[in-house]
Amino acid sequence: MIKFHWKHIAIALAILPFVAVFVAWIGFFNIGASTGHWKITEWFLHLAMRSAVRTYSLAVEVPERLPIEGIQPAAGHFARGCAICHGAPGEPRSPSVLRMLPRPPDLAPVMGTWSDAELFRIVKYGVRFTGMPAWPTQERDDEVWAMVAFLRALPQMDAPTYRELAIGGEGGAAMPANDFETALADCARCHGRDGRGRSEHVPIISGQRQEYLRASLEAFAERKRPSGVMELAAVEADPRLFSDLARHFASQPPVSAPAAGSSDAARGREIAERGIPERKVPACLSCHGGAPRNPVYPKLDGQHASYLKTQLRLFAEGKRGGTPYAHLMEQTARSLEADDIEDLAAYFSSAK
Ligand code: HEC
Ligand code: HEC
Ligand code: HEC
Structure with missing residues (x-):
């Protein structure tokens, strides 16, 4: 009879990584997505994901109240950056997304299973090996919290309400733009055509100086000014349109925000x-x-x-x-x- 000695165990442990690499090299693992994961793999991956999110979310500082005023631009960002995988109210996921592994879930029904801190964690950092991306910048927790506020509102949101938030009456479909009208319709989803902004989380850009608007668009597109929301909008508009967009908004009549609180x-x-x-x-x-x-x-x-x-x-x-x-x-x-x-x-x- 072979007696197991700590030396054997040590040798086996030392060899194991080489065996694993060899098995991978000969092509044993089926990386095809057509048949799905084995049930046990699926169970294990989901357990690992939920547990990691739960543990890491312990360090997240949750604000006293979610920034619900930011739901409008968050919905606008969702339409462009998230709905393609997760669908949205009135917009089911596409058949090719349903074949992804793991499948991006329809979010409304699963919101109740996550705390605010856990959602923050998932949206800010993404989930490795799944296609779930991190927020475009790690500097803007305020934007991530606005997205959490939107996700919280999602289960009760019907299709017309979602469309109104994400697109509004003047906006166009969220898509890359090579011509002025399409680009302007995209900006209008959050800024309105007149640049007054559809939420207090969206700055008023009507009557702002043209040079500043143009230079800011460049800064967003080149990631010199961190904003996940504006980065996506700026990179998807043709940079040759920046001057015209800036001129359009600069020439709109300036407006004033409603008076703020009791400060001096x-x-x-x-x-x-x-x-x-x-x-x-x-x-x-x-x-x-x-x-x-x-x-x-x-x-x-x-x-x-x-x-x-x-x-x-x-x-x-x-x-x-x-x-x-x-x-x-x-x-x-x-x-x-x-x-x-x-x-x-x-x-x-x-x-x-
Ligand atoms: C390229 C596809 C893709 C995009 C784009 C995407 N996600 Fe995901 N997302 C996924 C996948 C896949 C999962 C499932 C991860 C898992 O189950 O381990 C996921 C999981 C999630 C979850 C956890 C839900 C659950 O119960 O598993 C949330 C919340 C979420 N995504 C929010 C977002 C938000 C908000 C955006 C946009 C900022 C976004 N996602 C963009 C693919 C995507
Ligand atoms: C999904 C919503 C959304 C869309 C679409 C969008 N914006 Fe914005 N925009 C914002 C938000 C939110 C900010 C504030 C960013 C920040 O906090 O840094 C902003 C900031 C800006 C600024 C900086 C203003 C300042 O005072 O510094 C400019 C310029 C701008 N947007 C122009 C545009 C143009 C042009 C388009 C269309 C190509 C566009 N935006 C599309 C939401 C949006
Ligand atoms: C030496 C010139 C200078 C002085 C003085 C100055 N600023 Fe600024 N400020 C700037 C410049 C330049 C920007 C544009 C930064 C950018 O986006 O590149 C700016 C941007 C800002 C913005 C952001 C505006 C937007 O639309 O995003 C705020 C808010 C601001 N300044 C507040 C102040 C306040 C308050 C003071 C006085 C306490 C002040 N600034 C003094 C030069 C100045």
Whole structure:
């Protein structure tokens, strides 16, 4: 009788990887997707996926409330970046997607099986070996949370509501665009044709400076300004259209966002005009005022307060990026305190 000795076990363990590589090399494993996984493989893969998501989601910090105001642009992004695999209300998955292995699930019925933190984890990082992609940038947790808010709303959403959110009355199908009209119809899904924006999570771009709009589109497309939502929209429009799109939105009449909360807009105005000398914060209007030193410096008047606050936070965290002048904002944003940001956002959103 052979006596098992720790040496035998060690040798067997050392040989095992070579055996596995050999078996793979001779082509033993059937990688065809036609017959599906063995039941046990399927069970194991799903167990591994669910367990990993559960464990890693323990480290996720869940916001007090989901950003439901971001559901509109999230739906717009879903139509382009997710529905192709998962389908959407009123849009079943295509037969070729149903043959993928693993099959991307119809999401509405499975939402109840995941917590918010788990959904965040899946949407931000994707799932390896399945085709489920990560969010296009790892810098924008705020966008991922907006997508989680959309996914939470999905089970109760009927087809007309989904279409209204993802496309709206003026928008066109979410698809790559080589001509101005198709591209504009795509932008309109979130920005509206007039650039006023269909949600406070979408910046007002009507009446914004043309140079700034064009340079920003380039920055999104070249991934110099991280945004999963805008990156996809910008890379799918022909870059030769950027100037015309910028001209179109710049020529729309400027509008003002609805007034924001109870912050001290008068104090915000004072900072905008004079800065905060003791903290070396420059006067915002020296760059953002009426006659700009540079056409790439954006106007802030009338912009949504929540959008302004998000951008300032991103600048302070070094995650905003943008045009070649974006670095001018980083030190300024870092020197601002929470109540400065509130007051500045209140001032600019109400300024005309
Ligand atoms: C190329 C196809 C593909 C695209 C595009 C895609 N997914 Fe997935 N997704 C999958 C597959 C496949 C799975 C199943 C993974 C598994 O079962 O291990 C999955 C799983 C998921 C799950 C977990 C559901 C469950 O119970 O398994 C969520 C949530 C999800 N995707 C959301 C999204 C969102 C949001 C987007 C768009 C930002 C997206 N997916 C884009 C293929 C895709
Ligand atoms: C799915 C929704 C969606 C679509 C489609 C979309 N956008 Fe956007 N857009 C956004 C959101 C959300 C932001 C804010 C990005 C951020 O937070 O960084 C934005 C930001 C922008 C900005 C930067 C504005 C600023 O003040 O810095 C420009 C310019 C822009 N979009 C132009 C366009 C154009 C042109 C198109 C069409 C080719 C388009 N967008 C399509 C949602 C969308
Ligand atoms: C030296 C010039 C300069 C000063 C001073 C300045 N900014 Fe800016 N700011 C810029 C530039 C340039 C951008 C465009 C960055 C990009 O996208 O490339 C910008 C962008 C912004 C944006 C994002 C706008 C959008 O549509 O996304 C906000 C918000 C902002 N600045 C707020 C402020 C505030 C508040 C102050 C004063 C405390 C300030 N800025 C002072 C140059 C300046």
